Structures are given as C-alpha cells and as structure tokens.
Amino acid sequence: MSEASDTGPDLQIFVDRLCSRSVLTDEEKQAILDLPHRVAHIKTNRDFVKLGESTDHACFLLSGLIGRFGQNSEGERQITAIHIPGDMPNLYSVVQPESLSALQALSVATILRIPHQAIREVAARYPAVAEALWRDCAVDAAILSQWVVNVGRRDAKCRLAHLLCEMATRLEAVDDGKEAHFAFAATQAHLADATGLTTVHVNRTIKSLREAGLADVRAGRVDIFDWPGLMAAGDFDADYLQRDTEPEERLRIAPVP
Amino acid sequence: MSEASDTGPDLQIFVDRLCSRSVLTDEEKQAILDLPHRVAHIKTNRDFVKLGESTDHACFLLSGLIGRFGQNSEGERQITAIHIPGDMPNLYSVVQPESLSALQALSVATILRIPHQAIREVAARYPAVAEALWRDCAVDAAILSQWVVNVGRRDAKCRLAHLLCEMATRLEAVDDGKEAHFAFAATQAHLADATGLTTVHVNRTIKSLREAGLADVRAGRVDIFDWPGLMAAGDFDADYLQRDTEPEERLRIAPVP
C-alpha cells in the first residue's frame, strides 16, 4: 500500500452519488469537494481495515472492489457487502469509529482516506449533508438486509444469481437488453465468502448457471446471457437498491436557502 | 390495533438509550421528549408495517417484541432483526420512507408512532441529535452484519445459541453469574425465521441445547443454565452490541454550548 497527498477532483463522484438520492446546494457540494483526503493503493486480498480496530478516517473507493466482512471463531469469513467505486465502505465509522467489520480488497483498489473530523465538521455545519450521509448508511443497511434474506432463505443457485443481479444493477451493466457483461474481479473463494457457501459448491453452482444458459463468471468478468432469466432464478427485485429515486422524491431535512 | 393520543413521559427511555452512546444537552433531550406521538397497541403476528409501503412516521417500541423481516418470492420470511423495548425498529425510515423491510409483532406490543416530519425538524435544528440518530442506525447495521455472519457461517446449534446470547445481552438479563433467564415471547416458528432454519430443525436444536445443559426455550421464556458455555457454543462476543461505551468515549459532532 502506498500513500500520496492529492487534491484532484476525485470526490466529485461521491458528490454525484449523494445527489442521486439527496438534494444539496452548491455550497454544500463544495464543502464536500473540499474535504481533505489522501490517496492510497491497496493490493489484492489485503485487509486494510482490521476487525475491532479503531479508525480516524473513512474510506472512499475510487477503483477496484472491496469486501466488508465479519468472521466466526474459526476465522471463516462472511462477506456482508461488496463495494464498488463510488461507495464509502465504512461511512458508518464516522459515528462509530470502532470497526465491527473488516475491509478487504478483492482486487487492486484505489481509495481515498478522509479524516472523520473533517466529515464531522461539514455534517455539523450543514444538516442536509448529515442527512445525505445518514441516508447513504440507510441504503447500505437496506442492501445488508437483503443480504440476510439471500443467505438465510435461498438455495445456492438462487443466492448466486441474486448476487450477480445485484452487482450488475449497481454497476449499471444492464440496460433493457437480454444480455450484459461487466468486469468483476472477485474469485470463486470471494463468492463463497459472500454467499455463505464453500468454494467447491460455488464452482458447481456457476457451472449450473452456465449450463442453464443464464450467466457465466470467469476470468474477472461476468457474462449475463439471459437477464430476465437470471433475475427470475435469483428472485431479484431491484427496488431495494433505491436507484430510481426521482428528483421530486428526494428528501431534504432543511429548506434550500 | 387501537390508537390513542398520549403525552406521557414515554419517550424518556428513548432519550436514555440515545444518551448511552451519545452526548446530548438538556435542551436537546427536551426537544426529543417533546416530539409528538401516538400510542398504538399491536396484536401478536400482525404485520403493522408492510413490505414496500411508504410511511410518514417512525415507530418506537414501548413493550413487546417486534421482528423486522424480508422475504423471498415464495413468501418465506427471514427475520433480520428482533427489536426490544427502547428500540426504534424503523428509525432509518426517517431518511428513507419507502420501507424495504416489514415489521411484525412477535407478541402483543405497544408502540409509539412519531411523525417523520417532527424528527426531521429536531434533527435539522440540533446536529448532535441528528448524529445520535445516525449512530443508532449504525449500531443497528452492526447488529445486522453479525446476523449475516450468523446465518451464513454457523451451524444450527451455534446460530441459535448466538441468537439467545444476543437477546440475553440486549435485554440485560445476564450478570456475572452462570445462570440467567428472561421473558421471550417468540415462538419456534419465529426463531426459524430468524435463523434461516425450519421449525422442525429449531425444535431439535433447542432440544440439543437443553440436553447439553446450556439453555432452554419454552413457554415464552428462555432459561440459561450455563452462560459461559452458551457463549462458547454460540461463538458470541458482545462487543458488536456497543453496550459498553464509556462516557469519555462518546462522540459529539458539535461542541456542547
């Protein structure tokens, strides 16, 4: 991992992301863009936030794939969220610095580290920013809820299909067509940790999706052959991702001055 | 379900709960106590917040047990959280009114309904209140993360033991002793929905906990015979519940005036 000071316009995608569900004024957007941050490059499979550790900064993912996970006493991992560029994998740490989940790079990744103190100051000054951050955590929790349903109440094939649907939707890899594909660096072992299965069974399950003509996962890439079919197999309904919040539905805690 | 207007000091336990992890001034506490609310009584097994429904108020649980759940396309439920008195089962709805989880009473329950608008006004006016609410959501998400680990990476006996440990800890039913007990109205079917098992297997698993001399669940009550043993069987570490936040560790987003 290397660190370097940087003041590029990197946070713009974070602002865009917040504004997809919240309403911010130009002043508020600028306050976020002005947040101090340092760039860091993370190697594949490196745990860069450890379980139980206290942090004084939050991470913003610029590129790559990050898994958030917990583990049982045998050290077996359970991935609870897969984060994509634009996400803040541990935004919650702003109000809860002791990290109850660990973060692992599933591929090489580039992150920005933003000091909690700076985020807290902006949130204290602009209630609408605090609200937008709180909302981002709420969406994260909604995805987490679905993850529980996925792991608890679906069989292997359905679980994996659901996960692929979720990633395809969040990565905006699907349009109206039947086919789609996207880069996805996670290994079968990562998928096993995410679905609560073994790598062996993930392998067989991928095979069955492939043979059913639904999708294939290989060489860091997911190919979807039959999007409606995959959604059906995965029992997938994209509503929970809250991607379709129309401008007039977006809430704002304080009036726009 | 019956509704009645009420202005008793019911919200005091909510304030106490927030202050166990956050720092609030007397003025801020009073603003929360002054929140308008209506009392409602809910019958057992009634879904009082439905999936996908939009709400304009958050619920505060005064008495009883509430399950938050999602479900798969077959209608099989997966409980993602069990809420106890003092919890706000859908606090997140303040920033995210479309409910992505449903709420079901697991016993007769008494709730207070608090309009979103009122909560939003207090949060906009007092950044520290917004922070405290945000933190409450973060703790809720931390519990949810553990729930994923529980369902994804532990076997039936371990899962159930973990759940009992979590409930015992949150209900403050355990002290330093070996034994403990607490009222717990959930049925075996509810436990099955919570653990992602079938009722039949929950029944057998309870039997095995009983025969191992660890704990028993029956007649709306949990008896713990061997607390250290149950914690070991459930792979349980209470840290994630954030119950031990010392006053000097509590964060505050804005200075105390």
Added chain:
DNA sequence: CGTGACGTTGAAGAAGGTCAACCAATGTGG
C-alpha cells in the same frame, strides 16, 4: 521451469429439509 493461485471434478458423508403423524394447551360456540 517450478511454484502458487485459481478453477474443476468425483466420491462419500453430514447437516438440515420435507412430510407426516401426534400431543398438549387454549379458546370458542352450542
């Protein structure tokens, strides 16, 4: 060209699900 990470496959077994029957407690209407 060896070594390690990742993927693939087969055989055997364990954990948990399914189906079905039955019991005990409680409530209800005649």
Added chain:
DNA sequence: CCACATTGGTTGACCTTCTTCAACGTCACG
C-alpha cells in the same frame, strides 16, 4: 360444560443439498 378447532410443540423416517476431502488441470509469473 362439553365438542371441536387452532396454535405451538415434538418426534420419526426419508431424502436433498451442501460439505469435505482429495486429486488434478491451467495459467501467470519469477
């Protein structure tokens, strides 16, 4: 006050899904 239904809990027999263990293939890279 009894006949009956309902809800929650218990148990057995059987079957499916997933795990475990072990071997082997393949590709990238030093």
